[in-house]
Amino acid sequence: MAVSVHELQEVVVKHTAPSHVNAIFGYPPDARLLILNADDFGMCHAVNAGITEARRAGLITSCTLMVPCPWSLHARKLLRDAPEAAFGIHLTAISEQPDYRWGPVLGRRQVPSLVDEAGYFYPEVRIDELLERADPAELEQEFRAQIETVLDAGLTPTHLDSHCGVHSRRAWTFALTVRLAHEYGLAVRVSPTPFADGLQQQGYPMLDHPLLDSYDLEIAGKASWYAQLLRTLPAGVSEWALHPGIGNAELRAAMPSWEVRQTDLAFVTSREARQIIEEEGIVLLNYRMVQEVWQAIYERTQRGGAG
Numbered sequence: 001m002a003v004s005v006h007e008l009q010e011v012v013v014k015h016t017a018p019s020h021v022n023a024i025f026g027y028p029p030d031a032r033l034l035i036l037n038a039d040d041f042g043m044c045h046a047v048n049a050g051i052t053e054a055r056r057a058g059l060i061t062s063c064t065l066m067v068p069c070p071w072s073l074h075a076r077k078l079l080r081d082a083p084e085a086a087f088g089i090h091l092t093a094i095s096e097q098p099d100y101r102w103g104p105v106l107g108r109r110q111v112p113s114l115v116d117e118a119g120y121f122y123p124e125v126r127i128d129e130l131l132e133r134a135d136p137a138e139l140e141q142e143f144r145a146q147i148e149t150v151l152d153a154g155l156t157p158t159h160l161d162s163h164c165g166v167h168s169r170r171a172w173t174f175a176l177t178v179r180l181a182h183e184y185g186l187a188v189r190v191s192p193t194p195f196a197d198g199l200q201q202q203g204y205p206m207l208d209h210p211l212l213d214s215y216d217l218e219i220a221g222k223a224s225w226y227a228q229l230l231r232t233l234p235a236g237v238s239e240w241a242l243h244p245g246i247g248n249a250e251l252r253a254a255m256p257s258w259e260v261r262q263t264d265l266a267f268v269t270s271r272e273a274r275q276i277i278e279e280e281g282i283v284l285l286n287y288r289m290v291q292e293v294w295q296a297i298y299e300r301t302q303r304g305g306a307g
Contacts, residue, residue, distance in 0.1 A: 019236035019237060020203070021033075021206070021236065025205070029235060031235060032233045032238075032281070032282050032283065033236065033282075034239070034277075034283070035061055035237070035238070035239040035284070035287070036240050036284060037060070037061070037062045037063060037161075037240065037241055037242065038051040038063040038242050038244050039064050039161075039242065040064070040069075040090065040163070041064060041066065041075045041079075042067065042069045042073075042075035043066050043071060044071050044100070044251065045071050045074065046245050046251035047243075047245040047261065048071055048074055048075050048078060049246050050245035050246045050262075050265045051244050051245075052078060053246070054242075054268045054269055055085060057268065058274070059268045059273055059277065059284065060242070060244070061086065061284045061286040062086045063085070063087045063088075064089060064159075065079070065088070065089055065157070066090045066102075066163060067090075068103065068104060068105050069092070069102050070102065076150070076153045079155055080154065086158050086286035086287055087155075087157055088157050088158050088187075088189070089147055089186075090161055090163050091146060091147075091163065091167060092121070092146065093114055093122075093143075093162070093166050094121050094122060094123070094124050094130070094163050094166060095123060096123050096124035096125075096164065097254060097255045098123075099253075101120040102120065102121065103115055103119055103121055104145075105142060105149060106141060106142055106145050110138075110141070111135075111138040111142050112138075113134050113135040113138050113139075114142060124164050127164060127166070130166075131169060136172060136176065140176055143176070143177070143180060147184055158187060158288050159287040159290065160177055160180065160181050161188070161189035167188070167189075168190075168193060168195065171195050174195040178199065181294065185291070185295050186294070187287050187290040187291040187293075187294040188294075189211070189287075190204070190206035191206070191207045191210050192210060202297060203297055204293070204297055205294070207237050208234075208236030208238065209237070209238045211239050211241055214241065214243050215260055219259050219260060222263045222264075222267065223272070227272060230277060230280060231280060233280065233282060237285070242264045242268060243260055243261045244264045244268060245264070245265060
């Protein structure tokens with residue numbers, strides 16, 4: 001559901017506290033650090049083209065790949081051709097579009113608890129049903145297959161997040177994702193949540209403020225809302241999950257929400273966005289630095305446990 005920019009700012013204020021992450025990354029406490037991530041790479045060609053255009057414009061610092069989607073193979077080629085591009089894996093167990101759907105990498109027979117009556121991943125409106133029905137072992141198998149598919153393509157992801165936030169909706173999905181991240185040497189997108197208290201106590205870097213999802217913004221006047229949110233960005237680490245896409249015939253046919261993606265693309269490729277970021281002194285980050293710290297902390301705790 002879309003919310004107003006004022007509601008978003010109120011949520012940020014409630015979560016504002018001194019950031020230990022700034023110090024980890026070598027920035028002063030008042031530095032404003034922002035990850036601009038383009039979600040859903042691989043969903044369709046129009047999304048791939050939009051994310052590529054946004055990344056080349058220079059403000060998108062990271063993207064996350066949806067491995068099960070039909071255009072994932074194309075996205076993986078684009079990533080191989082741009083080794084400088086930081087990207088993560090958008091672990092996928094939801095297929096939300098009414099007329100354009102996808103299912104498990106492993107196939108419906110191997111992970112039957114993850115698919116609906118038609119054999120696709122559950123739509124977002126049934127996400128609670130999925131999380132009640134899903135066999136944790138099957139979800140782990142599917143997530144592991146998605147990660148292995150990326151690694152087998154010769155690519156080097158930085159982190160894990162998830163489509164429609166599946167990884168952060170239950171304690172068990174969160175724990176599963178963190179365990180896979182540790183195993184594969186990756187970081188995890190972590191917003192303020194009680195699930196993350198243990199990680200925070202161990203010093204793992206995570207977001208200081210709630211994730212901003214571009215689907216939560218009204219389309220009308222979105223550019224001015226983004227501008228205001230940039231100018232009032234709090235100190236610490238923030239992340240915006242953006243969804244750039246080219247609003248062509250393919251995108252309009254694939255999803256009713258195509259305007260969300262077209263308006264995201266328009267803003268992140270605009271002169272205004274770049275100018276505000278420069279004027280405000282906002283530092284753009286990706287997950288490579290986050291990944292390095294996650295790896296170092298995990299290795300240190302493993303050595304400590306062995307000792």
